[in-house]
Amino acid sequence: MTKKIGIVIVSHVPEVAAGIPRLLEQVAADVSITFAGGTDDNDIGTSAAKISTAFTENKADEIAAFYDLGSSKMNLELAVEMTDKKVHIYDAALIEGAYTAATLLQADVALKDVEEQLAPLKIK
């Protein structure tokens, strides 16, 4: 039942990263959603290692990734270079973009149509 494309949430704040999937899971029971929040010491920041783990733990081999601030994007990109999975990084509003993607992926919408709906949410 798990959808082909999963979602990874990256935030500087551990609680935010852990909390967003709770909102998404409500509308996307079959989308694998994993997250990486904070530094390795759970301080405010991001960690390429944690993001790598979120990629690995995700049940899908193709991933739509969302992040909060620009600096998390850099760690996200580093993690992308270290994974075999196919990762799409979206410069969309974190919560609103991930929520949109979750809703549409659950409804088996094709990725290119999801991306079309993410386009107006691109704010970075």
Place this chain on the structure above:
Amino acid sequence: MTKKIGIVIVSHVPEVAAGIPRLLEQVAADVSITFAGGTDDNDIGTSAAKISTAFTENKADEIAAFYDLGSSKMNLELAVEMTDKKVHIYDAALIEGAYTAATLLQADVALKDVEEQLAPLKIK
């Protein structure tokens, strides 16, 4: 030292609402930031009563409010009708918008200039 305008964060998820201020406080030590997350039972949802409390607890009399999904805006508006404070609701990306506002309010930027910078982040 507290700035004249405070920030209120409203999210469906208690952890997300509690976590975002941690990101903002890093760049806005003197901005009063309060939050309301989840229903009264701490389930996923929002609560006009919790939002009212976040208004009251905020040290500022003028508030910039940010929310995640459309339904939280309705509870936000209900809470606005119940408070004496001056509240501005922004339809901006929650995390990115609130972060921008926090940075600028800390730097004593006038509200109309803050709003100008929030305009491109308007996605709902």
Place this chain on the structure above:
Amino acid sequence: MAKEEAEMLTVELTKKWMELFYDEIDKNKAYLSELDTPIGDGDHGNNMKRGVTGVKEGLAKLKEPDLKATLQAIAMALISKVGGASGPLYGTAFLEMAKKCNETQKPEELFTVALEGIKKRGGAKEGDKTMVDVWAPIVKTFSDGSFSKEEIKKAVESTKDMEARKGRASYLGERSIGHLDPGAMSSGYLFETFIDAGGTK
């Protein structure tokens, strides 16, 4: 005479109405959440159940309330207990009725201000596939005397072919077509139980 009375909203009628609405929500809780699953977050039944439970408790606490206090208590319970979008919407509806009820007790006029409140609160128009698509046509039925379970069912059913433009279902765009709107369904129950409670035109 009985007919005459039923034309006006009274405390008695309102209480009876809320009891029946509670039962209907309770009975259809799973169904409402099921409707909310393909085009929402699957919680509308639970939300409404929490709401009507709050209403029951809120009304039980009132001692000899007048109509205004009754409607206010209902509004407050819905606002504070539902948790989802439908909470502030139904809450606003009853709040507007409470504000108006000293001036008129005609259901038609009270439902009219309630509908205006819902529209203002949520920004939805007719055709957006929300509870407004039940409220708006039903309020109209009062003027031509066609208010009936038939019309209520028709209004609920009409949301099936609509494309959602408000609320969570709107994220699905045209993919929302083919599904009944859960808030339209619960609004259907609200009006049906109003009839069952003795409230007719």
Place this chain on the structure above:
Amino acid sequence: MAKEEAEMLTVELTKKWMELFYDEIDKNKAYLSELDTPIGDGDHGNNMKRGVTGVKEGLAKLKEPDLKATLQAIAMALISKVGGASGPLYGTAFLEMAKKCNETQKPEELFTVALEGIKKRGGAKEGDKTMVDVWAPIVKTFSDGSFSKEEIKKAVESTKDMEARKGRASYLGERSIGHLDPGAMSSGYLFETFIDAGGTK
């Protein structure tokens, strides 16, 4: 002869460099965070301190490493320990140097690929008020032989009048003018300690 040797990056030189860089960061931790306060989140000193501590520990674990392993260990420590934007940026710089160092050990060429890595990773150009505004001019000084503490200070100082277009400071727009960029400052320390360690053109 000593001059000759210093022209090439060696394991010895790199280790010495990192020791001095650690000391410099340690000494200026509060200052770096202070620079990061008006135009950032006030953590650059702490971030860098965590980073250089990680570098120290990472290097201590290596047994008779070659240059590539040394540079890789530095990169990995910075990437995993810093936490802020500067982590992946400095990390990428050393990663690119590690990739290149079997082909050439000339500081000039290694710093060139490092700079390209930083630019690619962060998307910043010269003039955006970031560490790039130290790296870019300093890399150029190698070709005309002007690499010196003088030039490093000048490059760091040049960020003061710039308007930030990347990183957290960019949220402040023109209000970022008048403040030194913290990452430019720490990059200044990196190049100064490279000189102190014996690395010159």
